[in-house]
Amino acid sequence: MRVIIASRIYSPEPSAASFMLESIAESLSGAGHDVTVLTTKPPVGIAASDVAGVCVKRAAVLRDKSGYVRGYLPYLSFDLPLFFRLLFTKKADVYLVEPPPTTGAVMRVALALLRRPYIYDAADVWSDAAAMATRSRLVLSLLRALEVFAWRGAGHVTTISSGVADRMSELGSATESTILGFGVDASVFRYLPAQTADRPYFVYGGTYSEWHGASILLEAFAQFSKRHPGYRLLFVGNGSERAELERMGNQLGIDGLEFHDPVDAARLNLLLTGATASLASLKPAQGYDYAFTTKLYASIAAGCPVIFTGVGPTADFIANHQSEHPVGVAVDYEYEAVAQAMARIAEAPLSSDRRERLSIWARERFSLSAIADRVTSIAERLGLR
Known part of the structure; x- marks a missing residue:
């Protein structure tokens, strides 16, 4: 099976999403599938180091002052090229997409043309979180519409908690979903003898x-x-x-x-x-x-x-x-x-x-590997139909 993962953030850029996606890519590859990740070049000062057996294609993207892909222009700088990257990359059996909702909306449109299913990772409800950053009804309504549009077009949605799953239902999503919880990359995060610090x-x-x-x-x-x-x-x-x-x-x-x-x-x-x-x-x-x-x-x-x-x-x-x-x-x-x-x-x-x-x-x-294996099973069910 061929799988494509699309995300504006990916390892080695430190974030919960990065660690999860890399574990999923590793799990899919370990199960014998052909995995390609469409993502961005990491921030300045962080060198890319990809998992063996996973093809990672990185493109330049706009970042905010803190070096994060956050905000309208940074999102667009990833989402608009992604549409064409999806169309002109060898077609996959199943796709996996990470928020923001604009990326999910692009995925739905592109895959409607390619007639392929995708999994949407709804770790958060972005339109709820955005209400704390802006009071613009127009912006919030548009973001909510894009988010629900991305959920409804997915073949499956994964969520982090029952709270997120319930909220999705309230907002009108009837797409089949799985509550995965979350975890940690146990190959990296472990106790080591503490380094002596000048100050605690x-x-x-x-x-x-x-x-x-x-x-x-x-x-x-x-x-x-x-x-x-x-x-x-x-x-x-x-x-x-x-x-x-x-x-x-x-x-x-x-x-x-x-x-x-x-x-x-x-x-x-x-x-x-x-x-x-x-x-x-x-x-x-x-x-x-x-x-x-x-x-x-x-x-x-x-x-x-x-x-x-x-x-x-x-x-x-x-x-x-x-x-x-x-x-x-x-x-x-x-x-x-x-x-x-x-x-x-x-x-x-x-x-x-x-x-x-x-x-x-x-x-x-709370190892990520077990959660990643569950995503692999979902992908296999969608992609091997």
């Missing part, structure tokens, strides 16, 4: 957009630092909120606040291994309370506990697994609560043995 630190790894509400972490760290000086707070990744967070950090006079561009998975693993804890947030009452912060999986696989503030299934996950392993702490979306959680972990950090046990447990239970 907390790390936020990944995207920080409007709906994350990461500003609360700065307020919490400023309060925490009054009684625990010498710590650093590292933001590693990119997001639309960077300028605002930098401004806020200066306003609060935070010492040790650092912003780093995206790093590859191996480097992120080292940073998580050496961190006192990782941080994650989801701002409540933004119409996106059902979202799951997937960065949690990479953290616990690296043996690093998570401090989560906000609402949704991430808090439930931590509460449900806390009795098994010290996965972290979930607190209300209040900076005082976050500061207290930082203090508790800083004053009683996990030992090396407990971190290693956490890593082993997480890697065994």
Whole structure:
């Protein structure tokens, strides 16, 4: 079977989607299928290193100031050429497409001409998330229409949680779907002996957009630092909120606040291994309370506990697994609560043995490879009809 994966983001660019897609490509190839990935050239400073047996075709694309493919023009710079890349690339038996919805819409139109099925990966509901970035009814209506159009045209939709699946149904999608959950690349994320750091630190790894509400972490760290000086707070990744967070950090006079561009998975693993804890947030009452912060999986696989503030299934996950392993702490979306959680972990950090046990447990239970194999089965059912 021949399979084509289309995505604006792919390994080695660090993101949950990148890790998932590379695992899927590896699973498909391992099952004996011919796999081609149509994606973009990675950001400056990150070298491409592709999986053996997978043909990755990379094209230039516009990126925003943070180096991320985000925004109308960057999306169009990938989506419009993708239409012709799909038409003039050897036809596949089945296709897999990653959001944004504009890419899904392009996929539906192109594959209607090619008469081939596709799988749409609906890890999030983009039109809900966009409501936190713009109040334009025209933009939101158009995005919602494109997203539903992409769902309805798919032969199958994969989702990350029951919350996303329920929301899709509410918005009018009747396409057959599978709830996959999410996981981590266990070949990369693992506990390693911590590198000695000049100053202990907390790390936020990944995207920080409007709906994350990461500003609360700065307020919490400023309060925490009054009684625990010498710590650093590292933001590693990119997001639309960077300028605002930098401004806020200066306003609060935070010492040790650092912003780093995206790093590859191996480097992120080292940073998580050496961190006192990782941080994650989801701002409540933004119409996106059902979202799951997937960065949690990479953290616990690296043996690093998570401090989560906000609402949704991430808090439930931590509460449900806390009795098994010290996965972290979930607190209300209040900076005082976050500061207290930082203090508790800083004053009683996990030992090396407990971190290693956490890593082993997480890697065994939440490996991406098992999820990727489920996607391979779905692709085979669609493509081999």
